[in-house]
Amino acid sequence: MLNFILRRVGTFIPTFIGVSIISFLFIRLLPGDPILLMAGERGMSDERYAQLMTQFGFDQPLLTQYWSYLTGILQGDLGLSFRTKRPVWDEFFTLFPATLELSLCAIVFAVVLGIPAGIVAAVKRGKWPDQALMTTALVGYSMPIFWWALLLIIFFSGMLGWTPVSGRISLMFFFPTDTGFMLIDSYRSGQAGAFASAVEHLILPTIVLGTIPLAVIARQTRSAMLEVLSEDYVRTAKAKGLSPFRVNGLHALRNALIPVITVIGLSVGTLMAGAILTETIFSWPGIGKWMVEGISSRDYTAVQGGLLMIAVIVMVVNLLVDLLYGFINPKIRK
């Protein structure tokens, strides 16, 4: 087991270097000059410009810049954000809990609805519940996130007034954010209505961010279940006189979970990408919104650091998924 983990972590190294190169080059390929953007409308003198170029190291060859970036990373230093002059590492981890909270809610939403939907569709294959669920899943998957978000806002926030439009909590509340997770902080604050307000603010972003993973999980669960339902051991389970709930939800599902877990792991990448749009639409103060702001102000260090951190998170999650395989199916463990 340890050997397996070490080997997997070993494959991280080339991926990590690859991502660092791509993120480093990507932001520099964008037209626009971070120093001119920093100066704003007033502009600056040529001497000051040259001085700043030297200060940020932009006068050096790209390779030298990359090398100093890479050595920085290895010492845990992602550099200072151009925009805020604060360490990128600190910025990232100040904002990351907001994204993590939203992503976790979205993935829970997608799993809790997606897996049962897939099971029902597989058990009732060809009948109306199957067709209804799978058509809905396809529509959900095909829906552009920003458009779907706007529809939900117009309907639930605008017309019905049920949910707030943006932010993480109502402005009426103020309390220390120790953990960065609004649900936990608001609960611990003990202020009446704070927790409810945090939940209300989470509902629409969760639905928007969770829709595509939900559709993918439902479809994957269905196809994996269809394969498993015709297996001999499912027949054995039925022959024991077990309830359909136990036969489908335990004996069949446990065997169908491997591809489903894989998809859940991969959808973490989708969630991070989706978070950028979702956070922008709902003014959610997470890393998605932070990255978008970083890109528009050509904040090189913030964007490349953020991309790198997201890539590492996706890699770690997928490693965890691989480790889960063995727990789900003991046959893989040996």
Add this chain to the structure above:
Amino acid sequence: MPLLDVRNLSVEFKTADGLFKAVDGIDVQVDVGDVLAIVGESGSGKSVSMLALMGLLPWTAVVTADYMTFDGIDLATCTARQRRAIVGKDVSMIFQEPMSSLNPCFTIGFQIREALKAHLPLSRSQRQLRAVELLEQVGLPEPERRLRAYPHQLSGGMCQRVMIAMAIACKPKLLIADEPTTALDVTIQAQILELLLDLQKDTGMALVLITHDMGVVAETAQRVSVQYAGQKVEEQDVEALFANAHHPYTDALLAALPERASSKLLPSIPGVVPGQFDRPAGCLFSPRCAHADDVCRSTSPKSASQELGLARCHYPLQQGVPLRGDV
């Protein structure tokens, strides 16, 4: 009253080309403590009829029967919940492929205890004790250790023993064994059959043994029901059947036994069991039958008398000679 009484059971499968009749008007009676062998080639509907009884057929199957009573309860009309209370408790079944019939994700112990939990009011520790006892009963050494094992850690023969332990967990009145030895090595086959018969004797349960092996039948069964293309063609006590088969198909099956071969070349039955598209007009066996005439090829035969083994034949055999005209 027989323990199991099935009348006129038919099973049809919905296929893209219409309905396919896999089982065609079968009667099955099993008394308490009976050992019945159901014999036939692949595709003769042996397994399907028993799976229909257990309610284990896929959703494409349409099951009809005049009645299917087990221990006084009609399985054809009872609810799914009522059936689940019987299946796995009073009637249980083991299958052809023991390795794939056990769930790879759960330990042997979990799967046995689960069968107990579903039907018996035992505590957790009682279930564990009973599981150990069951593994001892089916001849698995080191039962405590085996209970913690996963199916892939056991051999095929051991898996079949586990399946048997699971099936007899709730002391069933009837055990259906669907070709339990087909997937196993020859040496293991004999052990498993012996185990089944020992258990049958010890517990007094009835046993239905589905097989295509006449040799197995001779060693195990009290009564034999021969099926062909979804129909029952003959039923007799085992000694009588081997001494005097009345249906030409049974006769041909017996002639194909190596022990009975008189010439160097083993006799075989030409052709295959008719499928969905090549069902003959008259007797279903007529295209392969050595004694068939025009009547056989045009009219479907009825079952003959009890003395003639209920043979579904126009000219049942008497000591290998067709009885013509006087039936």
